[in-house]
Amino acid sequence: MQKINDFGEKIGGAKKDLWKERNMIFEDTIEMTEAEKRKYVKRDNIWKKINAEEMLEKGYPRLIVFWLKEMRACIYPDMKRTYISIKEYIQAIEKIRDIVMKVKTEDDINLAWKKILCEEGVLYKTGPCRYSYAVPYYGIANGNKFLKLHEKDALDRLKMKMEKTGFGLSKTEFLSKKYDIVEFDEETVKVEHERFGIQKGKPCIAWKISGKTYPFYSRSEEINLEEIKKGQYLLLCKESRDVLFYGSKPEVILFKDTLIDLLIAGEKRKTKRKGKKKLVPKQLENIERKGKDYRHGHNIVGDDFLNAFKIRGGEFGNYTNDQDRQANLNMAYEAFCDLADALEISREDIGLVGLETGALGIAFGARGHGNALAHYEPGREVINLTKLRGAGSLAHEWGHAFDDFFGKIVDSHIVGHYATNMLRIDAIPESFKTLIHRLIRNEDNTFTEFYMNAEKIDQGATKTENGYWKSKVELFARAFACYVKDKLRESGKRNDYLCGHADLVNYESEEGLIAAYPTGEERKRFFVLFNQLFVELKQLGYLHEPIDDYEFNNNSHSQFKDLASENNIDLDNATQLTFADFGI
Structure with missing residues (x-):
């Protein structure tokens, strides 16, 4: 078999591997699309999150590591608040980052502030309680947060915050600091009676520290403070000002250790909850197709995709062999032909010419994405199918691509949004708005079963984004895949590679199986609305009637x-x- 290679334009993409081990630099952004710049040019890529555990192991003082984290948190997470260029944004963060990350001692903190405020001109003082930015740094950081970290008592307040949050401490160490064991010596620790307030006349333990007396109370009937004898020890809670126990020193130590163990065990039980299940469609065991012979016995090559569908390019993963590559090319070609026929549009519309990169790209096992069988990348505008495991999801992912394409075509000024999230835009056709509304609500304004099922799945199944399954973007793609499957079935056709997963995604809940796709009468109503949508899109010129399509x-x-x-x-x-x- 002849070697099968990538074809058409190089798809490329943001090379995230380059800044996994280092910070992003401006040169990394040169070949990015605008969508990729919006996604990746952020503080967390330019200034990596501080690995506190690693720094503490290396011997950095807790306060220094905490200060570094607080200083980094002053930088805004993205460019939404700034009007400077990407290059200026990255270089400005680099300058502050490089100054801050050199700090290793409290004396270094003062030197760092001197550079930030004076030598490097990052910030300048506009008043006794306010700082502003030098022009190249405008809008990259929160000046008021910087101010609080530079005030005279900033380090003292930072220490208090650090201790209160337990930063850098194990759970046992953190809880231990909440409780003190003190000796009842009748001098610095003794019994007194309250002279004022609602506790007037009641005994309390008075603990004198640095000239100031702190009262602690017994809230248990089993602890009579007036029975405590000189030389005994007490366990005091600094937060609640409670006397928890008293006795010999070994007894109090044992009580404290037991208490901490119980508290940790209780927190674990409290936080332990039933884990969410992953809902990933199973790989199709058999891939069936019934329909017109588009290939005439030929093995498809890359040029056929470029010519027939106006796809801009395709790529294969390094671990896909030639047999898998050829099988995917053949099945994807037939699937795109079936898709065009089902939608009654020109095959050249399949490539979605007009996207930011020019047209749609396709990849086979080349752009892994977690456990996903397939996914669409709006930043690089490419559909990736995970080797043959991605079979069955092509219509779903093309639905995402079309949603992205339509949003960009309708209003190029609104960036980073799918058309399904742009329903208030006047240019969005009424048939599209009606379809999306009806996927969620019936005519009587009650929620559809499709939407309510998606809400239930969101409560029980894992996904990166909250509300993933009930989002308009995902509802549209799942309903679209079902529409394509039903359109093929209507004309006696079938293509599992294109839409085999359209009605096979079910979530196993305690109530039984929950369908992630539309069913019954709802599905029939959605079918009619999709028909109306594609008729109107052709009338408006977004899509086109079938013409003398590419043949070979x-x-x-x-x-x-x-x-x-x-x-x-x-x-x-x-x-x-x-x-x-x-x-x-």
Whole structure:
């Protein structure tokens, strides 16, 4: 079998691997699309999160590590508050980052502030209680947060915050600091009676520290403070000002250790909850197709995608063999032809010409995305199918691509949004608005079963984003895949590679199976609305009627053209060719 390689334009994409181990630099952004810049040019990529545990292991003082984290938190997480260029934004954060990250001692903190405020000109003082930015740094950080970290008593307040949150401490260490064991010596620790307030006349433990007396009370009938004898020890809670226990020193130590163990065990029980299940469609065991023969027995090559569908390019993962590559090319080609026929549009519309990158890209096992069988990348505008495991999801992902394409075509000024999230835009056709509304609510304004099921799945199934299953974007893609499947079925066709998962995604809940796709009468109503949508989209010129679509035959197939060219064969005038003539 001839080696099958990537085809068309290089899809590329943000090379996130480059800044996994280092911070992002401006040069990383040069080949990014605008969508990728919006997604990746952020504080967390330019200034990596501080690994507190690692720094503490290296011997950094807790206060220094806490200060570093607080200083980094002053930087806004993205560019929404700034009007400077990406290059200025990155370089400004780099400058502050490099100053801050050199701090290793409390003395270094003062030197860092000197550089930030004076030498580097990052900030300048506009009044006794306010700072502003030098022009290149405008809008990258919260000046008031910086101010609080630079005030005279800032470090003292930072220490209090650090201790209160237990930063850098194990759970046992953190809880231990809440409780003190003190000796009842009748001098610094003794019994007194309250002279004022609602506790007037009641005994309390008075603990004198640095000239100031702190009262602690017994809230248990089993602890009579007036029975405590000199030389005994007490366990005091600093937060609640409670006397928890008293006795000999070993007894009090044992009580404290037991109490802490119980508190930790209680927190674990409290936080332990039933884990959410992942809802990932199973790989199809069999991939069936019934319909028109589009390939005429030929193995599809990359040029066929470029010519037939106006796809801008395709790529394969390094771990896909030629057999898998050819199988995917053949099935994806047939699937796109079936999709165009089902939607009654030109095959050239499948490539969604007009996207930011020019047109849609396709990848086979080349752009892994967690456990997803397939996914669409709006930043690079490419559909990825995970080897043959992605079979069954192509219609769903094309639905996402179309949603993205339509949003960009309708209003290019609104960036980073799918059309399903732009329903207030006047340019969105009424048929599209009606469809999205009806996926969620019935005509009587009650929620659809499709939407309510999605809400239940969100409560029990894991996904990166909250509300993933009930989001308009996902509701549209799932309903669209079902529409395509039903359209094919209507004309006696079937294509599992295209939409095999359309009605196979179910969530196993305590109530039984919950369908993630539309069913019954709702599905029929959605089918009619999708029909109306694609009719209107063609009337408005967004999509086109089928035309004389790309076809190939034995003598014009690009695979043979390439081989003929390599062997100096004139296909138009050649007769009785053999494989040997092609060098095979």
